[in-house]
Amino acid sequence: MSIILQKNRIFKSLVSFLLVAVILFGSLVSCTSGAKNKNDTDGSADKENNEVVIPDPPIDDSLPVNERIVGVIENNKIRIYNTLRPSAYTLKYESESGVLKEYMDVGVIERENKSRSIIGFIPQNVVPMEAVRIGVYDSYGIKAGIIPIDKSGDPDKGELLYTFAALSDVHLPYEGSKQDFEKALNYLNGDGRVDFICICGDLTGEGTKEELEEYKEFVEKHSPNVNIYEITGNHENHDSSKHNDQSIMPYTGDPLFYTVEKGDDLFIMLGIKSAGKGSLFDIGTLIWLEKTVKQNKDKRCFLFQHVRPTDTSGNAEGKYKVDLWGGEEAELFEKIVKNNPNLFFFHGHSHQPFSSQALESNGIYDNSHGYHSFHIPSITSPRFGGKNGEGYIIEVYENGVLLRGRDFADGKFVPTAEYYIATSK
Numbered sequence: 001m002s003i004i005l006q007k008n009r010i011f012k013s014l015v016s017f018l019l020v021a022v023i024l025f026g027s028l029v030s031c032t033s034g035a036k037n038k039n040d041t042d043g044s045a046d047k048e049n050n051e052v053v054i055p056d057p058p059i060d061d062s063l064p065v066n067e068r069i070v071g072v073i074e075n076n077k078i079r080i081y082n083t084l085r086p087s088a089y090t091l092k093y094e095s096e097s098g099v100l101k102e103y104m105d106v107g108v109i110e111r112e113n114k115s116r117s118i119i120g121f122i123p124q125n126v127v128p129m130e131a132v133r134i135g136v137y138d139s140y141g142i143k144a145g146i147i148p149i150d151k152s153g154d155p156d157k158g159e160l161l162y163t164f165a166a167l168s169d170v171h172l173p174y175e176g177s178k179q180d181f182e183k184a185l186n187y188l189n190g191d192g193r194v195d196f197i198c199i200c201g202d203l204t205g206e207g208t209k210e211e212l213e214e215y216k217e218f219v220e221k222h223s224p225n226v227n228i229y230e231i232t233g234n235h236e237n238h239d240s241s242k243h244n245d246q247s248i249m250p251y252t253g254d255p256l257f258y259t260v261e262k263g264d265d266l267f268i269m270l271g272i273k274s275a276g277k278g279s280l281f282d283i284g285t286l287i288w289l290e291k292t293v294k295q296n297k298d299k300r301c302f303l304f305q306h307v308r309p310t311d312t313s314g315n316a317e318g319k320y321k322v323d324l325w326g327g328e329e330a331e332l333f334e335k336i337v338k339n340n341p342n343l344f345f346f347h348g349h350s351h352q353p354f355s356s357q358a359l360e361s362n363g364i365y366d367n368s369h370g371y372h373s374f375h376i377p378s379i380t381s382p383r384f385g386g387k388n389g390e391g392y393i394i395e396v397y398e399n400g401v402l403l404r405g406r407d408f409a410d411g412k413f414v415p416t417a418e419y420y421i422a423t424s425k
Contacts, residue, residue: 055082056081056082056083057069057081057083058083059081059083059084059145065143065144065145065146066133066146067146068144068145068146069145069146069147069148070084070136070144070145070146070147071084071134071136071145071147072147073134073147073148073149073150076119076121076122076123076125077117077118077119077121078091078106078107078117078118078121078134078147079115079116079117079118080109080116080117080136080147081116082116084116084136084144084145086111087111087138087139087144088108088109088110088111088138088139089108089109089136089137089138089139089144090105090107090108090136090137091105091106091107091108091109091118091134091135091136091137091147092105092106092134092135092137093106093127093128093130093131093134093135093415094131094132094133094134094135094146095130095131095132096132099135100128100130100131101412102411102412102413103128103412103413103414103415104407104410104412104413104414104415105415106118106134106415107120107415119358120355120357120358120416121357121416122357122361122365124365124367124419124420124421125415125416125418125419126154126155126402126418126419126420127149127415127418128413128418129154131149132149132151133146133147133148133149134146134147134149155399155400155420155422156399157397157398157399157400157402157420158397158398158399158400159397159398160395160396160397161262161263161265161396161397161398162195162262162263162396163194163195163393163394163395163396164194164195164196164197164198164262164393164394164396165184165188165194165196165197165198165391165392165393165394166197166198166200166304166346166374166376166391166392166394166403167184167197167198167199167200167376167379167391167392168199168200168201168202168233168306168346168347168348168349168376168377168378168379168391169200169201169202169233169348169349169351169376169377169378169379169380169381170199170202170203170204170215170378170379170380171202171203171204171205171235171378171380171381172203172204172205172211172214172215172218173204173205173211173214174205174380174381176380176381176388177380177381178218180379180380180388180389180408180409181218181222181379181380182218182222183389183408183409183411184379184389184391184408185197185219185222185223185226186222187408187411188223188226188393189222189223189224189225189226192393192406193225193226194226194393195226195262196226196227196228196229196262197223197226197227197228197229198228198229198230198267198269198302198304198346199228199229199230199231200231200233200304200305200306200346200347200348200376201230201231201232201233201234201235201236201271201272201304201305201306201348201349202233202234202235202236202306202348202349202378203215203230203232203233203235203236203252204235204236205235205238206235206238206239207232207235207236207237207238207239207243208239209239212236212248212250212251213251215251216250216251216252229254229260229267229269229304230252230254230269231256231257231269231270231271231272231304231305231306232248232256232271232272232273232306233271233272233306233307233348233349234272234274234275234280234306234307234324234349235275236248236271237272237273237274237275238275243256243271243272243273243274244256244273248271254269256271256273256285257269257270257271257285257288257289259292262396264299264300265299265300265301265302265396266292266296266299266300266301266302267301267302267303267304268289268292268293268301268302268303268304269304270285270289270303270304270305271306272305272306272307273285275324276324277323277324277325277326277327278324278326278327278328278329278330279327279329280307280324280329281329281333286329286332286333286336289333289336290332290336293336293337293340293343297340298342299342300342300344300396300401300423301340301342301343301344302344302346303337303343303344303345303346304346304347305345305346305347306347306348306349307324307325307347307349308325308347308348308349308350308373308375309325309330309333309334309347309373310323310325310326310330311369312345312362312366312368312369312373313362313363313364313365313366313373313374313375314347314348314349314350314352314363314364314373314375315350315352315363316352316356316357316359316360316362316363317356317359317360319350319352319356319383319384320349320350320351320352320383322349322350324349334369337369337371338369338370338371339369339370339371340370340371341370341371341423341424342423342424343371343372344371344372344374344401344421345371345372345373345374346374346376347373347374347375347376348375348376348377348378350375350383351377351378351381351382351383351384351386352364352375352377352383352384352386353377353382353383353384353385353386353387353390354377354386354390354405354414354416354417355385355386355387355416356384356386357416357417358416363375364405364417365419372421374392374403374419376391376392377390377391378390379391379408387407387409387410388409389407389408389409389410390405390406390407390408390414390417391405391406391408392404392405392406392417393406399422399423400420400421400422400423401420401421401423402418402419402420403417403418403419403420403421404417404418405417405418
C-alpha cells in the first residue's frame with residue numbers, strides 16, 4: 001500500500017512539473033513572437049547587430065507647416081522621417097521669409113530611396129548664413145514640413161577682409177567655352193563683384209599664340225573691373241616644349257611663377273612649364289617654392305598649381321586617368337607643402353564636378369596631408385556627368401575662409417560645395 005501511495009505522489013509531482021514547463025514555454029514563445037512582430041513593424045531592432053534603433057517620431061499634421069518637423073540632420077546626412085508618407089521630396093534652404101532662391105536645391109529624395117537621406121556632405125560643409133531651416137516639398141510642390149537647422153554652432157568668422165573667385169580649365173576656344181566663361185566674368189564684375197580672380201591653368205586648348213592672344217582679348221573685354229591672376233596648365237604647353245616668363249607674360253601680364261600679397265595673406269601662383277609626366281617644374285622653381293613656403297609658414301597662404309597630386313582631392317573613385325603627377329619632383333613638392341595647416345592648395349586638371357563629393361568624401365576637399373586641398377571644377381568643360389560653369393567665390397575673414405561653390409551657368413550656389421575652414425593666424 002505504501003508503494004502505491006509513493007507512486008501516486010511521484011506521478012502527481014511529475015504532472016505538476018510538466019504543467020509548469022508548458023506555461024513557461026508558452027510565455028517564452030509569446031515574448032519572442034511579440035519581439036519579432038515589433039521588429040517587423042517599427043524597425044526598433046537591427047536584426048544583424050541587435051542594436052536598438054529609436055523609431056522616427058509621428059508627424060503632427062495639425063501644426064503649421066513651418067513648425068511641422070519631418071526630418072533631421074545627422075552624421076553629415078539630411079534625412080526625412082520614415083513616418084512621412086511615400087513620395088519624391090525636394091529639399092530647399094529657407095530663410096525666415098522663404099526659399100533661398102540663390103541656392104540650388106539641397107537635393108531630392110526619391111520614393112525608391114530606402115535610406116530616405118541625402119548624402120554628399122562632409123564635416124567642413126556649412127549651411128548658408130541666411131538659412132534657418134530646410135523646406136521639404138512633395139512631388140506636387142506642396143510643402144510637407146521642415147527640417148530644423150541648428151545655428152548654435154556657427155563659427156565666429158570675424159571681419160570680412162576681401163573676396164576672390166577661383167576658376168580653372170577655361171579651355172578657350174573649345175565649343176561652349178566662351179559662353180560659360182563670359183557668364184562667370186560678367187557676374188564677378190557685376191552683381192557678384194569680387195576683389196580679384198584666380199584662374200588655375202588650362203586657359204586655352206592647345207596653347208598656341210593665336211589662342212593665347214584670343215584669351216587675352218577675351219578677359220580684357222569681359223573683366224574690365226576685376227584683375228585676374230592666371231597660371232599655366234598642361235594645355236598651355238601642348239604647342240610648346242617649354243614655357244618661360246617671356247613666352248607667357250605677353251598674354252597674362254605675369255611670369256610663370258610669382259606671388260601676390262593681400263593684406264597679411266600670400267597668394268603663390270605656380271605655373272607649369274611642360275605637359276610631360278614628372279617634368280612639370282624645373283629644380284629652380286621648386287627651390288623658389290620651398291623658400292617661399294618656409295618664409296611664410298606663419299601666414300595664411302593660397303597656392304594655385306594646376307595638376308593635382310595623385311592621392312588628394314579631385315579624382316573621386318579614380319575616374320580620371322590622365323595622371324601627370326610623378327617622379328622626384330612630385331615627392332619634393334609634396335614634402336614642401338605638407339603639414340602646413342594654414343596653406344590652401346587649389347588645383348584643377350581632372351574637371352571633376354562638385355557632385356563627385358557624393359561618390360567619395362574627399363572628391364573635392366581633403367586635409368589628410370596637413371594642408372587644405374581643394375579641387376576646382378572646369379568652368380567650361382565638365383566631365384563625369386557634371387554641369388558647366390562651376391567655380392568658387394571665396395570670402396576671406398579674420399578667423400577663417402568661406403568657400404562658396406557656384407554654378408555660374410545657372411546663377412546659383414551649390415549646397416554641398418559650401419565650406420568653412422577656420423585658420424590660426
